[in-house]
Amino acid sequence: GVGLSTYLAAGRAAKLAIAHEDLAWAAALLNMCKVSLVAFAVGGAFLSLAYWDMPYYLVVLVVVTNLLVRSHIARTAAGGAPVPVPSTPPRLPAAPRLVKP
Secondary structure, eight states, rough: OOHHHHHHHHHHHHHHHTTSSSGHHHHHHHHHHHHHHHHHHHHHHHHHHHOOOOHHHHHHHHHHHHHHHHHHHHHHTTTOOOOOSSSSSSOOOOOOSSOOO
16 A cells, blocks of 8 residues: 555665765655654554554655655766755744734
């Protein structure tokens, strides 16, 4: 089913990512997704978790990370520079005040 396909896709993408030093984060993330899927399967065998939506979040996480890994590998293989990742996230603008002081 979906869980097994996600598990296998995460393994394939992790193997691709581990070969590139700058994709170590993706390999670790994908391996932890595999662990999470196994934990959910074991927990689901003993509990009624049929309506819990965490496996679907893991599916999306694996698919998006797989796309990022493959696009990074294709871009670096074509001679393009990898997209730099900022060390700190950008600051969001402050929310407008609803109450006047």
